Amino acid sequence: MENLKKYSRKCESREMPKVMVLRWGHRPRRDARLTTHVALVARALGAAGFILSDTEDKNIKATVEKVARNWGDGFFFEMGTPWKKSVKNWKAKGGIVVHLTAYGENVQTSDVLQRIRSCGKEILIIVGSQKVPREFFLEDFSDFNVAIGNQPHSECASLAVFLDRLFEGEELAKKFADASMWIIPQERGKKVVKGL
Amino acid sequence: MENLKKYSRKCESREMPKVMVLRWGHRPRRDARLTTHVALVARALGAAGFILSDTEDKNIKATVEKVARNWGDGFFFEMGTPWKKSVKNWKAKGGIVVHLTAYGENVQTSDVLQRIRSCGKEILIIVGSQKVPREFFLEDFSDFNVAIGNQPHSECASLAVFLDRLFEGEELAKKFADASMWIIPQERGKKVVKGL
Numbered sequence: 001m002e003n004l005k006k007y008s009r010k011c012e013s014r015e016m017p018k019v020m021v022l023r024w025g026h027r028p029r030r031d032a033r034l035t036t037h038v039a040l041v042a043r044a045l046g047a048a049g050f051i052l053s054d055t056e057d058k059n060i061k062a063t064v065e066k067v068a069r070n071w072g073d074g075f076f077f078e079m080g081t082p083w084k085k086s087v088k089n090w091k092a093k094g095g096i097v098v099h100l101t102a103y104g105e106n107v108q109t110s111d112v113l114q115r116i117r118s119c120g121k122e123i124l125i126i127v128g129s130q131k132v133p134r135e136f137f138l139e140d141f142s143d144f145n146v147a148i149g150n151q152p153h154s155e156c157a158s159l160a161v162f163l164d165r166l167f168e169g170e171e172l173a174k175k176f177a178d179a180s181m182w183i184i185p186q187e188r189g190k191k192v193v194k195g196l
Numbered sequence: 197m198e199n200l201k202k203y204s205r206k207c208e209s210r211e212m213p214k215v216m217v218l219r220w221g222h223r224p225r226r227d228a229r230l231t232t233h234v235a236l237v238a239r240a241l242g243a244a245g246f247i248l249s250d251t252e253d254k255n256i257k258a259t260v261e262k263v264a265r266n267w268g269d270g271f272f273f274e275m276g277t278p279w280k281k282s283v284k285n286w287k288a289k290g291g292i293v294v295h296l297t298a299y300g301e302n303v304q305t306s307d308v309l310q311r312i313r314s315c316g317k318e319i320l321i322i323v324g325s326q327k328v329p330r331e332f333f334l335e336d337f338s339d340f341n342v343a344i345g346n347q348p349h350s351e352c353a354s355l356a357v358f359l360d361r362l363f364e365g366e367e368l369a370k371k372f373a374d375a376s377m378w379i380i381p382q383e384r385g386k387k388v389v390k391g392l
Contacts, residue, residue: 030229031229033226033227033229033230034229034230034233037230037349037350037352037353038350040347040348040349040350041349041350041353043347043349044345044347044348044349044353045345045349045353067348071347071348102379103379103381103382103385103386103387103388104381104382104383105381105382105383106368106369106381107368108365108366108368108369109368109369109381110381137384137385137386138384139384144383145382145383145384147379147381148356148368149240149241149367149368149370150378150379150381151239151240151267151372151379152236152240152263152267153233153236153237153239153240153241153356154233154234154236154237154352154356156233156350156352156353156356157233157237157240157241157352157353157355157356158356159353160344160349160350160352160353160354160356160357161356161357161360164357164360164361165360165365169304169361170304171345172302172303172304172305172344172345173302173304173305174345176347182346183298183299183343183346183347185299185300185301185302185305185306185343185346186299186300186301186341187300187301187340187341188333188334188335188341189299189333190299190333191299192299
């Protein structure tokens with residue numbers, strides 16, 4: 001996490017809590033596209049970085065870093081670190097951990113989001129894939145277990161809705177700095193500007 | 197679409213606009229998991245049904261129908277219909293078409309969501325996969341081109357955020373009727389109730 005500090009500063013300057021996303025349970029062949037989507041959602045919806053835990057996937061790293069290079073802003077990417085180590089480090093530095101799971105407190109019907117916000121802490125979001133270890137639910141590891149509805153659907157969707165609600169939509173209006181290409185929104189057609 | 201009417205009635209009773217999701221560009225091997233997630237997101241976040249256009253994938257149909265059977269509520273699933281036919285039918289019946297694309301009007305910085313809502317019409321949401329045909333952007337096919345932020349990320353995430361905002365979060369509090377299993381939300385651990 002040697003280059004984490006600069007993203008932390010960036011987040012402070014846009015007055016959003018700093019958020020990192022940890023993806024657990026990635027299976028390189030089966031989950032390649034889904035994990036890439038999860039990482040791109042993390043970046044596009046306001047997280048400062050992404051940790052692919054316990055395994056490595058150089059193709060995903062290359063794709064995400066290429067997107068970040070072309071479309072702007074810094075984005076932290078780390079892979080291979082055991083999840084328990086990442087979580088312990090995060091908590092040791094004063095951050096909180098939010099585990100997204102269909103079994104958790106419902107983000108719509110409970111006050112869990114207010115309680116997370118009122119911590120005023122930096123947030124590590126854990127998104128699972130296959131069945132997650134029982135430990136994810138324990139106080140030693142997760143501070144909050146949050147459900148984006150209590151129906152089975154998608155970790156990619158859960159992450160997106162959680163970030164959208166956490167940042168109250170502002171992340172979608174953010175200008176990404178140092179981009180070499182960007183979209184001009186249109187009612188019809190495509191307009192992409194390419195810089196130097 | 198022989199059994200569409202009953203879902204329409206259901207949606208009216210919960211005072212949500214009836215929404216269907218059309219997934220374009222599914223490639224059976226490469227997109228299997230992602231398209232399954234898109235369909236499950238459609239169901240879990242308040243859409244009445246899902247159309248897998250132009251191709252068939254029996255595994256996805258089986259997965260989605262099993263989820264709907266176990267976790268409740270009706271959910272319409274259709275596959276193989278050419279996208280142009282579905283869109284034309286939808287519009288002929290008075291519905292509107294929303295195409296989710298990173299190039300469209302930004303859902304956060306424009307009034308596009310208000311304009312969609314003020315139509316008071318049933319909505320067909322098109323989510324792409326690979327590069328979509330240029331026709332998707334034309335007035336003959338799409339009424340609105342909507343971007344969940346103008347950064348590249350994920351059709352699964354875009355659908356989730358769009359539905360969450362369209363339904364103002366109420367979809368996540370919905371009770372699914374006729375379920376044989378359901379989750380009791382918990383701060384810690386998993387609690388699943390199984391019915392008869």
